[in-house]
Amino acid sequence: MAATFFHQPVAGLNGWGIDVPSFGSSRIFGKLLSTRLFFNSSYHKLQHPVLGSISHDSSTESSLILIRHGESMWNEKNLFTGCCDVPLTKRGVEEAIEAGKRISYIPVDLIFTSGLIRAKMTAMLAMTQHQEKKVPIIVHNESEQATLWSGVYSEKTTNQSIPVITTWQLNERMYGDLQGLNKKDIAEKYGKEQVREWRRSYDISPPNGESLEMCSRRAVAYFKDFIEPHLESGKHVMVAAHANSLRSIIMYLDRLTPQEVTSLEMSTGIPLLYIYKEGKFSSRGSPVGSTEAGVYAYTQVII
Numbered sequence: 229m230a231a232t233f234f235h236q237p238v239a240g241l242n243g244w245g246i247d248v249p250s251f252g253s254s255r256i257f258g259k260l261l262s263t264r265l266f267f268n269s270s271y272h273k274l275q276h277p278v279l280g281s282i283s284h285d286s287s288t289e290s291s292l293i294l295i296r297h298g299e300s301m302w303n304e305k306n307l308f309t310g311c312c313d314v315p316l317t318k319r320g321v322e323e324a325i326e327a328g329k330r331i332s333y334i335p336v337d338l339i340f341t342s343g344l345i346r347a348k349m350t351a352m353l354a355m356t357q358h359q360e361k362k363v364p365i366i367v368h369n370e371s372e373q374a375t376l377w378s379g380v381y382s383e384k385t386t387n388q389s390i391p392v393i394t395t396w397q398l399n400e401r402m403y404g405d406l407q408g409l410n411k412k413d414i415a416e417k418y419g420k421e422q423v424r425e426w427r428r429s430y431d432i433s434p435p436n437g438e439s440l441e442m443c444s445r446r447a448v449a450y451f452k453d454f455i456e457p458h459l460e461s462g463k464h465v466m467v468a469a470h471a472n473s474l475r476s477i478i479m480y481l482d483r484l485t486p487q488e489v490t491s492l493e494m495s496t497g498i499p500l501l502y503i504y505k506e507g508k509f510s511s512r513g514s515p516v517g518s519t520e521a522g523v524y525a526y527t528q529v530i531i
C-alpha cells in the first residue's frame with residue numbers, strides 16, 4: 229500500500245502566507261487573505277561588487293525594485309503592444325540578466341509581475357543572477373485546484389523560494405485600436421503630435437484604449453492595496469511590469485503632476501530602486517552595475 233504523503237502544503241496561496249487577492253476576487257479588489265508569513269527577511273548582508281556589504285534593517289526600511297521588462301519582440305519591430313502577450317527578444321533576455329546583476333545584492337522577499345510573459349520572463353531571468361540563489365515560484369491562485377496542485381510540501385524548500393504574484397492590474401496600458409500597428413506608420417498617418425498625445429498625455433486615451441489615468445486607476449490601486457502593505461511590514465519587493473503601469477506607479481511614488489509625467493520615459497530592463505521608510509518612498513535611481521559609474525533610467529526620446 230502506498231504511503232500517504234499528503235498533508236497541508238507549506239507553500240501555495242495560503243502556505244506562502246502572503247496577502248494577495250484570492251482566486252475568488254482576483255478580478256476585482258476584494259478581501260485579503262491574511263495568513264501567517266513563512267518568508268522572513270533573513271538576509272541582510274549581501275555583497276555589491278563595488279559597494280561591498282549592504283545592510284538592511286527590515287524593521288525600519290524596505291526596498292522596492294521597479295523594473296520594466298526587457299526588449300520585447302514587438303518593441304524590436306516598433307509595434308504598439310499594450311496587452312498583447314509577446315515574449316522578449318534575445319536582447320531583452322540579456323537586458324533582464326544584466327538587470328539581475330545590478331540588483332543581485334538587494335534583498336528580495338516577494339515579486340509582483342504583470343500577467344504578461346515579457347514581465348514574467350524579465351523577473352525570472354533577473355533572479356537567476358541573485359546572490360541568494362532563492363528560487364522564484366509563480367503563485368497559482370486562479371482556481372482552488374490550481375492552488376492545491378501547486379502546493380510545496382517542504383518548509384526548507386519554501387524558505388529557499390520567493391513567491392511571484394502575477395496580476396493583470398500591472399499589465400501594460402491597453403492600447404486599443406493601435407495594438408499591432410507600427411508606431412512610425414501611425415505617426416506618419418496621424419501626425420507626430422497626435423501620436424505623442426496618445427502615448428504620453430495623462431488623460432487622453434488612444435482610440436478605444438486606456439489613457440495613463442485609466443491605467444493608473446488599476447495599477448496604483450493594486451500597488452496601494454496589495455504591494456505597499458508588504459513594504460510596510462518590512463518585506464523587500466520587486467515589481468516587474470511595463471512602461472505605462474510603472475509610469476503611473478512612479479507618478480504616485482514621486483508625486484509627479486499630470487504635466488510632469490508626460491516627460492517620464494522608462495528604458496527597457498533598467499531597474500529602479502526605492503527605499504520605503506516610515507511611510508515615505510525615496511528614489512535611489514538605478515542600482516549601479518559592476519562595470520560602470522551609473523545609468524540613466526529616464527530618456528526623453530520617443531518614436
Ligand SMILES: O=C(O)[C@H](O)COP(=O)(O)O
Nearest residue numbers: 307308309310400427471
Ligand atoms: O505597449 C507598448 O507599445 C510599449 O510597451 C509602450 O509603448 P509606449 O512607449 O508607446 O507607451
